Amino acid sequence: MSHNEEFQRKAAEDRRLVILRFLDEEDDGLMSVSLMQDALAMMAHRVSRARVLEDAAYLERLGLLKIEYMGDVPLLRLTARGEETARGLATAPGVKRPRRGE
Secondary structure: OOHHHHHHHHHHHHHHHHHHHHHHHOOOOEEEHHHHHHHHHHOOOOOOHHHHHHHHHHHHHOOOEEEEEEOOEEEEEEOHHHHHHHOOOOOOOOOOOOOOOO
16 A cells, blocks of 8 residues: 555545544534534545545444435434544544544
8 A cells, every 4th residue: 555545545544534523523513514514624524525525424334423414415414333433432434543542
C-alpha cells in the first residue's frame, strides 16, 4: 500500500469516527447530511456531500447509524452500537478507535 493509500484509509477511518461523535453530541442523535458536511469541514475533513453519504452508507452497513429521509433530505441517526463506538466502548472495522481523553 502506498503512502497516499495509507493516508486515505486513515483519513476515512477518522472521518467516520467524527461522524459518529457529532451524532453522539446531538440530543436526539440525528443530523442532516448537509449539516454533517459542515461539521466535518470544521474538523478539517472537507469532503463532498456524496462522500458523506458514502461514509454514512458504510456505517449503516455496520449497524452504527441509519440513513432516514424527511422528504428528499437525508438524515443520519445514531444507533446504540454507533454510540458505543463513538465513545470507544466498541470497535468497528474501518472506524478509528478514539484515544483516551479525545
